[in-house]
Amino acid sequence: MSPSALPYRPHNHDACVAQALTEARTICQQHNARLTPTRERVLELIWQSHKPLGAYDVLAVLAADGHNAAPPTVYRALDFLQQHGLVHRIASLNAFVGCTHPGKNHQGLFLICRCCGNVLELTAPGVSDAVKNAAADEAFQPDNMTIEVSGTCPGCASDTAHD
Amino acid sequence: MSPSALPYRPHNHDACVAQALTEARTICQQHNARLTPTRERVLELIWQSHKPLGAYDVLAVLAADGHNAAPPTVYRALDFLQQHGLVHRIASLNAFVGCTHPGKNHQGLFLICRCCGNVLELTAPGVSDAVKNAAADEAFQPDNMTIEVSGTCPGCASDTAHD
DNA sequence: TTGCTAATGTTATAATATTGCAAATTCCAC
DNA sequence: GTGGAATTTGCAATATTATAACATTAGCAA
Numbered sequence: 001m002s003p004s005a006l007p008y009r010p011h012n013h014d015a016c017v018a019q020a021l022t023e024a025r026t027i028c029q030q031h032n033a034r035l036t037p038t039r040e041r042v043l044e045l046i047w048q049s050h051k052p053l054g055a056y057d058v059l060a061v062l063a064a065d066g067h068n069a070a071p072p073t074v075y076r077a078l079d080f081l082q083q084h085g086l087v088h089r090i091a092s093l094n095a096f097v098g099c100t101h102p103g104k105n106h107q108g109l110f111l112i113c114r115c116c117g118n119v120l121e122l123t124a125p126g127v128s129d130a131v132k133n134a135a136a137d138e139a140f141q142p143d144n145m146t147i148e149v150s151g152t153c154p155g156c157a158s159d160t161a162h163d
Numbered sequence: 164m165s166p167s168a169l170p171y172r173p174h175n176h177d178a179c180v181a182q183a184l185t186e187a188r189t190i191c192q193q194h195n196a197r198l199t200p201t202r203e204r205v206l207e208l209i210w211q212s213h214k215p216l217g218a219y220d221v222l223a224v225l226a227a228d229g230h231n232a233a234p235p236t237v238y239r240a241l242d243f244l245q246q247h248g249l250v251h252r253i254a255s256l257n258a259f260v261g262c263t264h265p266g267k268n269h270q271g272l273f274l275i276c277r278c279c280g281n282v283l284e285l286t287a288p289g290v291s292d293a294v295k296n297a298a299a300d301e302a303f304q305p306d307n308m309t310i311e312v313s314g315t316c317p318g319c320a321s322d323t324a325h326d
Numbered sequence: 327t328t329g330c331t332a333a334t335g336t337t338a339t340a341a342t343a344t345t346g347c348a349a350a351t352t353c354c355a356c
Numbered sequence: 357g358t359g360g361a362a363t364t365t366g367c368a369a370t371a372t373t374a375t376a377a378c379a380t381t382a383g384c385a386a
Contacts, residue, residue: 154302
């Protein structure tokens with residue numbers, strides 16, 4: 001079997017976060033958008049792991065930071081980050097993950113592990129094309145697609161196999 | 164262009180509802196499950212149109228019926244109906260639609276019109292296969308997939324074209 | 327400075343969903 | 357039909373997720 005994809009594999013996660021922040025700065029500059037301290041902090045928190053984080057989890061950390069934030073603060077930051085393609089909302093979990101392909105124009109497909117909670121974002125052209133075809137068959141003009149698959153990741157599958 | 168799919172086309176919707184209820188009774192019998200009056204009424208309400216209905220919308224109608232229901236009543240009925248494949252939850256809308264292919268084992272794809280709100284459920288083998296392949300490439304074992312496409316349905320597209 | 331726009335703070339509340347326990351109903355073996 | 361188990365429902369409280377509305381502040385250009 002090929003090596004597991006990033007979230008399922010031990011890795012220096014600080015590097016993930018650092019890279020995400022660097023890319024975010026670049027992208028915001030290109031978009032003439034302001035990556036303010038709050039927005040940057042929220043992005044950093046979302047990137048704490050490859051598990052989706054709820055808006056109220058973010059809020060709790062901000063509170064622990066000493067930042068006296070209310071829900072709109074978090075939702076606004078998340079909206080901003082989504083608009084610039086830096087985070088994705090996982091509709092089936094009401095939670096947010098860092099985008100692993102920021103910048104590229106894409107409609108992601110998310111593989112969500114029921115067991116460990118990690119999410120792997122894929123760019124799956126075959127899937128988007130199949131969806132576009134299905135929509136076209138119905139003369140439907142797609143403009144946004146939510147594709148979320150829950151199941152068991154390779155790591156968790158091999159763990160339970162040992163039991 | 165081929166005739167529009169059901170939700171987008173004028174039709175005798177009472178027949179949709181009646182058929183859905185009949186099929187539901189059959190399926191519940193086969194499953195040895197009890198389609199109680201509340202459950203049946205909720206299913207009927209969900210089928211009032213091809214637009215997804217929120218749990219609290221259902222609740223409001225039950226209240227208007229004189230049924231003194233609380234949220235758990237509705238959520239329990241909806242859970243039951245989902246378990247038996249009679250309704251689907253649309254994650255991106257937090258709402259529910261009647262299943263148009265009950266009985267068949269399927270993972271639907273939903274085309275959600277932003278304009279009229281109607282939802283068309285498709286069984287798109289090409290899409291599920293593409294998703295399965297993408298998952299398999301990552302050694303991920305899918306067990307449930309959420310595929311929701313929002314956009315413009317043929318009816319709404321031709322309406323706005325006339326403006 | 328002044329004035330404009332974008333961003334944030336603040337309070338309140340809306341919308342969606344679940345928990346836990348008690349009461350009633352239904353099913354089924356006897 | 358009767359008793360007991362299992363399922364379903366009623367009900368109160370509360371948890372979780374998200375937005376509205378309006379005041380304030382920060383950034384920046386003329």
